[in-house]
Amino acid sequence: MPGKNVSTAGPLSPDEVALRDELRANVQKLAGEIAERNMWHYPQLNAAADFIEASFSRAGLRTRRDSYDMSGQTCHNIEAEIPGSMQGATASQPSHLPIVIVGAHYDSVFGSPGANDNGSGMAATLALARRFAGAKPKHTLRFVAFVNEEPPYFLSGEMGSLVYARRCKERGDKISAMISLETIGYFSDAPNSQTYPSPGLGVFYPKIGNFIGFVSNIKSRALLRRVIMLFRKHAKIPSEGASLPAFIPGVSWSDQWSFWQQGYPAIMVTDTAPFRYPYYHSSNDTPDKLDYDRFTLVVSGMEKVIEDLDKL
Ligand SMILES: [Zn+2]
Numbered sequence: 001m002p003g004k005n006v007s008t009a010g011p012l013s014p015d016e017v018a019l020r021d022e023l024r025a026n027v028q029k030l031a032g033e034i035a036e037r038n039m040w041h042y043p044q045l046n047a048a049a050d051f052i053e054a055s056f057s058r059a060g061l062r063t064r065r066d067s068y069d070m071s072g073q074t075c076h077n078i079e080a081e082i083p084g085s086m087q088g089a090t091a092s093q094p095s096h097l098p099i100v101i102v103g104a105h106y107d108s109v110f111g112s113p114g115a116n117d118n119g120s121g122m123a124a125t126l127a128l129a130r131r132f133a134g135a136k137p138k139h140t141l142r143f144v145a146f147v148n149e150e151p152p153y154f155l156s157g158e159m160g161s162l163v164y165a166r167r168c169k170e171r172g173d174k175i176s177a178m179i180s181l182e183t184i185g186y187f188s189d190a191p192n193s194q195t196y197p198s199p200g201l202g203v204f205y206p207k208i209g210n211f212i213g214f215v216s217n218i219k220s221r222a223l224l225r226r227v228i229m230l231f232r233k234h235a236k237i238p239s240e241g242a243s244l245p246a247f248i249p250g251v252s253w254s255d256q257w258s259f260w261q262q263g264y265p266a267i268m269v270t271d272t273a274p275f276r277y278p279y280y281h282s283s284n285d286t287p288d289k290l291d292y293d294r295f296t297l298v299v300s301g302m303e304k305v306i307e308d309l310d311k312l
Contacts, residue, residue: 012296019127020296024287026055026123027185030106031115032287038107038150042073045147048106049076052126052145056080059130061143068163075147077164080129084140098176099140100309102128102302103255105149105160105182108285115287116277118149121181124299131303137310139176146255154253161255169262177223177309178266182254183273183280184212184298185290195275197249205240209276212298214241215251216267223265230308235301237294250275269302 012020030037030048037044049065056063061080068075084097104121108114122145129143147160156162161180168175187210188194194209196202214231216224221243228241246252246260250272259266271277279285 012293016296016300019300020292022127022130023120023123023295023299024292026126027115027119027287027290030122031108031113031119031285035113036108036111037114038110039070039073039075039148040110045075045107048122049078049145049147052078052106052122055126056129056143059133061129061133066164066167068160070148070158075160077147077160078145079164080143082132082135082137082141084138085136086138097138097140098174099142100137100306101142101144101175101178101259102306103142103144103146103161103178103180105146105255107148107150107160109150109281111283112281112285113283115285116185116271116290117183117273117280117285118181119287120183120185120290120295124181124184124295124302127299128303128306132306139310141306141310149255155257159255159258161258162261165258165262165264168264175259175264177227178256178259178264179227179302179306180254180256180259180266180268181302182268182270183277184269184271185292185295186271186277187211187291187294188276193276194272197251197275201242205242206238209271210294211238211240212301213270213272214239214267215270216243216256216265217246217251217260218243219260220256220265220267224267226309226312227267227305230305231301233308234304235297237297237301239301269298 034047037048064079066077104125106122153159244251256266256268274280
């Protein structure tokens with residue numbers, strides 16, 4: 001779904017400026033202060049988990065740790081839920097309602113402070129959760145921070161999001177949409193700043209990395225189309241979308257994959273990471289590399305998408 005490009009509109013609104021400040025502070029905390037956070041830096045991984053949980057709580061959200069054990073060390077996915085108000089739900093059985101999940105991984109790859117990957121996605125999840133904290137959605141809304149997305153857990157049974165998605169399936173949760181926010185803060189206007197996993201795609205899509213990407217597998221394409229349509233209604237930043245076979249490099253590279261494994265519709269929002277970002281998975285993935293204005297426009301666009309998804 002190559003898109004007609006909108007040009008990025010003028011200065012940020014006061015709301016957007018506040019959102020930008022919040023995103024910058026979250027990225028700074030995760031990638032600047034805590035920095036590398038993974039099983040080799042276990043205290044930092046837990047410091048990130050504590051920060052995320054405190055941030056959800058401060059927003060007034062009910063949080064839950066979805067924990068599991070890995071070689072004697074406990075790992076935590078962290079969930080904040082806003083129960084849906086649709087008819088038929090009861091306080092004791094809110095999970096029978098359709099659930100919309102917005103999530104991001106909070107670990108960073110070995111050797112990297114992970115500002116864009118995935119301080120950006122996590123910062124956005126926290127900011128969005130705070131914006132919906134007072135809402136009365138029809139659907140149940142969940143904001144989830146996933147642990148252990150990066151190798152060697154990537155696409156394995158020890159990946160945090162797969163543990164989480166399996167438990168959702170076992171409980172019978174009806175997940176109508178899962179949105180994975182993965183590396184969403186880097187943009188460039190330079191010629192040929194955008195590459196693709198296969199040369200064929202480069203024929204249809206832009207060669208300038210100034211857009212935000214929406215990606216799904218073939219089975220989730222109805223959700224992908226709906227999200228892109230809603231995003232383009234509001235967003236002030238160009239977008240491109242593609243439903244592709246999951247084996248194409250990059251398509252499965254985040255937590256949406258875990259939900260596909262359990263048969264749930266899921267999509268990824270991404271700046272395309274390794275196909276654009278020069279500091280991907282390196283020690284130079286630091287907070288100063290992000291384009292906070294355009295990152296903000298992505299997140300404010302996603303706020304509208306989540307609002308509109310709830311009306312359907
Ligand atoms: Zn990542």
